[in-house]
Amino acid sequence: MAGAFRMENGTQNGVRSNHDREGWTNGVNGDNIKQEHRSEKGKGVAGGSGMEAGYAGNGPQVKLEELPDELQHITAEIIPLNMLLSRLAQYSHGALQDQILRLESMPLPQNLSNGNGNYHPTTQEDTSPESLEKKRMLLNFIQDLHTRWVKALVLTEWSKKADQVGKLIDIRTHLASKLELFSVTIWEMIKTKQDMLWAKIPSPDLKTALEVLARPKIHWMPDFDYLPLPEITPEESDAWIEEVNTLLSARLSLEEFERIPAPFADYKIDSGVATFSIPGEFEVDLTIGDDDFEKQFWFIDLRMTYQPTPPPLSEQARLAAETKINNALGTDGLLGAYNYLHDLTLTAKIGEFTRQAWQLRAGRWADCLQVERLNRAVAVHYWANRPHSKGNKSWIILGVNSSKGEDGRPDPKHPSYITLRWFRDGVEVKDFDISFDVDNISMDSLLEAVISRHIEHMLSSMYNKLASKPRFTHKQGRLTLCGSRKTPGDFTLRMQVLDDKDVTVGMDLYTGAFTLQAQSPMAADVQRRLNTFANPAEEGANLLELLRCHYVTTALMSRAKSIRWMVSRGSPLSMDEMKSIVYSGPPSTREPFQTVWMKKVGWNPQWFIFMSMSLGGDQWWLVEM
Incomplete structure (x- = not known):
């Protein structure tokens, strides 16, 4: 709650004026400080405030009512005490009226509400639930008002020293602002230090740079007399490449023969590089950096061979792939590299299926497809706006089957592959013969094949x-x-x-x-x-x-008039009577039927002929009414 109040007794509310400025100075040297004789009551050191006791000493006493010039007096959000007490009194009066009405609306005790005329009050305390509830509510109300008025009493006592409290607030605000300056200054110094980093960089020596670029040699620059590297002749280069080819052939034929994965069995060696090709997936170039067969292979290049061919990897993506492939080669050899590249290719194929699905959704399949990318899978919901399929949707899911065994580990003999799941009208179709080409990716062809089925x-x-x-x-x-x-x-x-x-x-x-x-x-x-x-x-x-x-x-009605037949608009028999006639045949012919009633002109009114049409067969009936 606020710590300063304005009194209505003609005081200055702690605000300094210029009328008595001649009677005192700022008290720098303790000169010309105006002394006031205070009464003994409540003004001694024992009974005075701690601040007054702190200033008591041998030197001249500084008046607490007078603040230095640099302190700013806080006057915002100060509420007069009489307004606070007036509002509290209004609140108490209104709350008391509401409490009386609330108690009046509560039910009476059971013995009075039943109209018991023999009831006589006694000196014993009324312990009925209704009475106890009223007492509890009244007690809580009185406690709440008592707490509020006690707070008002405390504020009233403090208001007698409003000037001193106001000055304490001014001092605290002043000190807080000074402390804040410390942190602001520290951060400004840090920011200045950071901004000055560029000043430590020396200016470029443009003169020397131009001479280095323009002339092959500068006489005044120091020379370390390094020996130039010998130039490699084409014959030496061919010999080194041939040596690397020999080492690769020997290593793959002898050392790595039993460890080469089955998909890597098709490889070729040329220009110091072993190229492993997997049709419809990728080609990877590997080489060696040492003649020691125990050392690992090293990644050179990667090319995807499925269609449509993806764009080349960016420099950042290529560096990331190179790091992971080299790590796989160092850890698990060629098998580890194949597993990583195979999974990478399958994920890339799922991404290509997804990209084509989004293109179809934005093109001629607009408003007919819904595409959702999942974890290494994509779900495509076709016939999205078909009226009769709102309850039972149809979709396909393309995903990667990891081919894990019962122990949860990948099976080296059966690598992961892309699988297709088909949900037709909300039910998964287990056995279906839909072949989709994962080497020549076409989401359009796959959707057409599924929808045709x-x-x-x-x-x-x-x-x-x-x-x-x-x-x-x-x-x-x-x-x-x-x-x-x-x-x-x-x-x-x-x-x-x-x-x-x-x-x-x-x-x-x-x-x-x-x-x-x-x-x-x-x-x-x-x-x-x-x-x-x-x-x-x-x-x-x-x-x-x-x-x-x-x-x-329609055909009978159009032809009947030409041959003097009349077609009746209604049936002279009830539905049950017609069923007894039409369903008189075998049970297999009892299907929902339609009838056409006709009569020949000149026939007896009691005779009719009608035709029953249904999936059970068409029949003619002659009926006498």
């Missing part, structure tokens, strides 16, 4: 369900599944709806939406409904049958 699965499921129905087993209609796996998205399902008319069902390769090719106004509605089914492979068969019934009904 998905389209084939969807249309094949629809075809199998339709082909199992009696209508097609009894050869009452044409049903064919066309397509080739070599042509992505070429699979279609064709179903006969009339004698010379077929409906063709296909799927869009990019969006996964069903497409219908049929000459009917109802085809657009059937296509829309087919794209909203949760399981179109199973539910689409009945929808196609409904479209066929529409074709047949």
Whole structure:
């Protein structure tokens, strides 16, 4: 809480004025200091403040009410004491009123609330829960107010020495500002020292530099008389290279023969370098730095051989790869180098698949793909906005299989490889025959192959369900599944709806939406409904049958008038009565059906003929009502 208060008794509030400046000086030499006679009460050393006691001595006493000129008087955020007490009184009055209303709203004791007329007060203390709760609330309220007023009392006592307390605050603020100057000065010195580092660098000797660059030799510069290195002749260079080739051939054929990894079996030696080639992965150049076969090989260069070929490594990346390859050669020899380079190549291939996936997502596969990079893997979600696949998504995951054994260690006989996992409509497909080329990387071709198999699965499921129905087993209609796996998205399902008319069902390769090719106004509605089914492979068969019934009904209605037949708009029988007629055949023919009722002009009103159409087969019925 603030340590200074302004009194309302006409004092100067600790602020110095210029009216009495002639009566005192700054007290530098102790001269001309104005002495005031203080009363004995509360002014002695024993009863006075510690500061007054500290200044008591043989010399002249300095007045505490007068501050040196360099001290700044703190006047911000000083609250008058009368305002503080007035607000505290207002708060106490309002809180007391609220407490009374709160106690009044509390329930009465049980014996009074039940209307007990025989109740008589006694001298014993009321220990009912309601009464105890009221007493607890009242006691807490009084304790809170008591604490606040005790604090106000302490402040009131301190306000009697407001001038002295204010000066103490001024002194403390002044000392704190001086202490802060110490740290600021130290940091300024450090900053100046850092900024002066450039001054220690000598200025460049441009004159000497120009002479060195312009002339082959300068007479006034010192000469250390070093012997020049002998020039290497082409014959000597060829001899050294041939010697290194011989050492490499002998070492790889004798010393390293049993330790060479199987993928490194294909190598060639030329120009002092042994080049190990792994088709579809990389080529690495290694050499030796000593004729001792116990010393390690050393890395020279690395080239990726898969397509598309990645750009050359940056200088920083090449230095990092060189360090790791040399460390692997020094620790585990050629096997360690192969394992590191093989894993590096697989990771780079996953990165290339990911890069192409992002390019496809930004190109012609826009709004159809979702790409997520995982740890040494990439997940690609295709048909992202297909309406009937919101609940069951489809995606592929390309990742690196480490081929670890049961003990968790890599198997040297079976190196790691890139694997493909396919999740079709939310379910992982375990057995699928989709070959993807990891030597010639093409995410577009891989997606087309996977999606073509998905389209084939969807249309094949629809075809199998339709082909199992009696209508097609009894050869009452044409049903064919066309397509080739070599042509992505070429699979279609064709179903006969009339004698010379077929409906063709296909799927869009990019969006996964069903497409219908049929000459009917109802085809657009059937296509829309087919794209909203949760399981179109199973539910689409009945929808196609409904479209066929529409074709047949339209054809009967258009031809009936020309041969004096009337087509009834409704059925004279109930649904149960029609089921008893249509389902009178074998159980295999009991499928959902549509009917067309007709009557010949001039027939008895009690006779009708109707046609039932379903996947169980089309039948004609003559009915007498």
